[in-house]
Amino acid sequence: MITGPTFTTAEFLLRPSFTALCLLCELLRPVSSANSSRSLLVIELNLGIRKMASTACFMIVSRNDIPIYEAEVGTAPKKEDAAHQHQFILHAALDIVQDLAWTTSAMFLKSIDRFNDLVVSVYVTAGHILNMLYIHTRLMLLHDSRNDDGIKSFFQEVHELYIKILLNPLYLPGSRITSSHFDTKVRALARKYL
Amino acid sequence: MINVGKIKQYSNVLERPLSKGKQEVSLSAFAFLFSELVQYNQTQVDNITELERRLEDAGYAVGARILELLCHREKGNRRETRLLGILSFVHSTVWKVLFGKSKVLSLGGVGCMGTSRLRVGSCNVGSLMGKSIELVKILQKRKVSIALGGYLVVEVRSVNDRLMAIKLVVGGLTFNVVNAYAPHAGLDEEVKRHFWEDLDEVADSLEKGTEHEDEYMISEKELLVNRFISIPKDMGAFNCGAFVAGIVRGVLENAGFPAVVTAHFVPVEGQHRPRTTILIKFAEEVLRREATLG
Amino acid sequence: MAPVVPRSGDAIFANVERVNAELFTLTYGAIVRQLLTDLEEVDEVNKQLDQMGYNIGIRLIDEFLAKSNVSRCVDFKETAEVIAKVGLKMFLGITATVTNWDVEGTTCSLILEDNPLVDFVELPDTCQGLYYCNILSGVVRGALEMVSMKTEVTWLRDMLRGDDAFELQLKLLKQVPEEYPYKDDE
Numbered sequence: 001m002i003t004g005p006t007f008t009t010a011e012f013l014l015r016p017s018f019t020a021l022c023l024l025c026e027l028l029r030p031v032s033s034a035n036s037s038r039s040l041l042v043i044e045l046n047l048g049i050r051k052m053a054s055t056a057c058f059m060i061v062s063r064n065d066i067p068i069y070e071a072e073v074g075t076a077p078k079k080e081d082a083a084h085q086h087q088f089i090l091h092a093a094l095d096i097v098q099d100l101a102w103t104t105s106a107m108f109l110k111s112i113d114r115f116n117d118l119v120v121s122v123y124v125t126a127g128h129i130l131n132m133l134y135i136h137t138r139l140m141l142l143h144d145s146r147n148d149d150g151i152k153s154f155f156q157e158v159h160e161l162y163i164k165i166l167l168n169p170l171y172l173p174g175s176r177i178t179s180s181h182f183d184t185k186v187r188a189l190a191r192k193y194l
Numbered sequence: 195m196i197n198v199g200k201i202k203q204y205s206n207v208l209e210r211p212l213s214k215g216k217q218e219v220s221l222s223a224f225a226f227l228f229s230e231l232v233q234y235n236q237t238q239v240d241n242i243t244e245l246e247r248r249l250e251d252a253g254y255a256v257g258a259r260i261l262e263l264l265c266h267r268e269k270g271n272r273r274e275t276r277l278l279g280i281l282s283f284v285h286s287t288v289w290k291v292l293f294g295k296s297k298v299l300s301l302g303g304v305g306c307m308g309t310s311r312l313r314v315g316s317c318n319v320g321s322l323m324g325k326s327i328e329l330v331k332i333l334q335k336r337k338v339s340i341a342l343g344g345y346l347v348v349e350v351r352s353v354n355d356r357l358m359a360i361k362l363v364v365g366g367l368t369f370n371v372v373n374a375y376a377p378h379a380g381l382d383e384e385v386k387r388h389f390w391e392d393l394d395e396v397a398d399s400l401e402k403g404t405e406h407e408d409e410y411m412i413s414e415k416e417l418l419v420n421r422f423i424s425i426p427k428d429m430g431a432f433n434c435g436a437f438v439a440g441i442v443r444g445v446l447e448n449a450g451f452p453a454v455v456t457a458h459f460v461p462v463e464g465q466h467r468p469r470t471t472i473l474i475k476f477a478e479e480v481l482r483r484e485a486t487l488g
Numbered sequence: 489m490a491p492v493v494p495r496s497g498d499a500i501f502a503n504v505e506r507v508n509a510e511l512f513t514l515t516y517g518a519i520v521r522q523l524l525t526d527l528e529e530v531d532e533v534n535k536q537l538d539q540m541g542y543n544i545g546i547r548l549i550d551e552f553l554a555k556s557n558v559s560r561c562v563d564f565k566e567t568a569e570v571i572a573k574v575g576l577k578m579f580l581g582i583t584a585t586v587t588n589w590d591v592e593g594t595t596c597s598l599i600l601e602d603n604p605l606v607d608f609v610e611l612p613d614t615c616q617g618l619y620y621c622n623i624l625s626g627v628v629r630g631a632l633e634m635v636s637m638k639t640e641v642t643w644l645r646d647m648l649r650g651d652d653a654f655e656l657q658l659k660l661l662k663q664v665p666e667e668y669p670y671k672d673d674e
Contacts, residue, residue, distance in 0.1 A: 107272070124273065127258065166259055166262055167263065167607065169255065170611065170615060171612070179206075181206045210607075213607065218508060219580050220501065220578060220581070221507050226544040227512065227515060227623075230544060231519050234519070234540060252515070252521075255521060256514040256518055292507075
């Protein structure tokens with residue numbers, strides 16, 4: 001999780017690549033112990049990424065950049081470390097969203113960040129915010145497909161679900177979404193659109 | 195047991211479609227409920243400030259939800275990213291849905307950044323009723339094109355068909371421009387007298403005009419929540435409008451425009467009941483961001 | 489003297505000033521939320537909601553009588569019908585069906601056909617014992633008490649608690665005859 005320290009502009013610009021580097025190391029570690037050839041490593045790396053990209057990672061981010069809901073959606077079996085890496089990439093993209101969100105009134109911001117085959121698309125709802133002190137809600141998705149329309153529809157429908165959750169006076173805005181119905185519905189939408 | 199209920203059974207709330215916002219309840223049902231809210235909170239506090247804070251909190255919870263709902267339903271999922279946009283959203287969309295009418299907003303100015311040149315122009319806007327935002331937008335657009343980097347927002351007050359006051363802030367100086375359309379000779383004495391009286395009033399009010407350029411006001415002759423509440427003498431300046439102020443703050447803050455929002459009574463001469471003014475004071479960061487967005 | 493009891497509150501509702509139901513729903517939600525925070529115990533919240541409803545009921549009856557032109561109800565049976573068809577309509581824009589009468593004609597159920605209090609409410613695990621709409625039972629109890637009917641009003645079914653309807657049971661405990669029909673000073 002990347003929270004806490006503030007970064008200067010230079011650092012900020014470097015961060016995505018820094019993140020990428022970290023991820024690279026993560027991926028290389030298990031492979032390098034088995035292989036000595038560098039070219040082989042690269043192939044393995046691509047394979048690795050493709051494997052984990054077959055599942056999309058979806059996240060709703062709220063107050064203080066805390067995820068209030070996340071789901072690994074898709075067909076591939078869950079892989080603990082892949083999920084971890086997905087979240088890593090999504091968190092790195094948060095910074096980009098913060099600036100971008102103020103330059104457009106659109107909610108759907110497609111492909112705001114990428115890492116090799118993986119693309120981060122974001123949907124910023126009306127209740128988003130720049131300042132980390134306040135509640136904001138952003139739906140984030142890490143995916144490998146170019147299916148923009150599907151992704152947009154997915155976001156819009158999840159947005160509607162989120163509004164219904166929010167309208168419940170007994171749900172505290174910014175708290176974790178624990179409803180199992182919500183989870184089921186999001187996964188069903190993912191199957192339909194992604 | 196017989197089942198005659200017409201409520202459609204949904205396996206859970208997420209299946210239920212979002213409402214179109216057309217459903218209504220009687221005003222008195224709301225009035226009764228609201229007065230219980232006030233009375234209950236009175237039992238929980240020992241001073242007016244605390245009571246207003248609690249009402250504001252209750253309003254905030256409404257505002258935070260209404261923002262997300264209305265942006266989705268009324269604005270086709272467009273977010274507001276600019277100060278005037280979100281203010282317009284509050285006083286038109288939110289006001290209309292919640293209170294059944296939109297509201298003319300009087301605008302405070304925003305301080306000007308850096309050096310600027312002043313351009314004075316005159317434009318014919320016909321009736322200004324409900325158009326102050328549009329006018330400000332036009333003015334702002336023109337100014338931005340000249341005063342590179344810096345910009346002006348102005349206070350616009352339309353007093354009546356003949357009188358209008360504009361406040362400009364240029365490089366730290368405040369300019370008050372009063373535009374008057376004097377009655378021609380053929381009109382009644384009565385009309386003329388009114389005109390001069392109004393003009394006097396404008397001149398007076400300008401002097402006590404706000405010096406805080408980050409403040410905006412929504413003024414309401416009779417705020418819904420104040421209509422059915424009479425305040426006992428011992429409660430002083432207590433204003434139930436704190437609840438509405440809370441709604442406004444909930445909308446603004448959640449949309450990324452943190453502000454301090456308060457409700458005040460403003461006495462109106464010759465009238466028994468005072469007006470309520472919702473005063474919005476934006477946080478510095480909001481104004482700073484506005485400046486960088488240009 | 490034939491009682492002139494309106495069979496429906498539609499006309500009255502159409503003529504009163506109205507507000508958006510979402511404002512009402514969300515405001516009520518904010519109240520429940522405050523009570524849960526302040527009182528912590530769900531039972532206490534139920535009690536407080538009922539009390540608030542009662543306070544409303546004893547004040548609301550005046551407006552009801554004035555606007556509805558209901559002069560008198562023959563019996564409890566008619567009273568229940570008037571609440572279901574006129575009272576609820578006039579204030580909340582909804583109606584209910586009266587059913588499940590017992591043989592003595594002192595207990596019946598109102599089954600709500602809509603409920604503007606509960607839009608999108610879902611009880612979290614921590615509030616399972618909450619009677620979210622308890623304010624409504626308080627209102628009915630308070631209003632009836634002002635027309636000399638002591639009643640016990642309870643929720644038999646609550647959709648928020650997984651039931652298939654909102655069913656409010658009215659049980660007439662005591663009727664004070666000399667104060668009936670309504671007097672001017674009520």
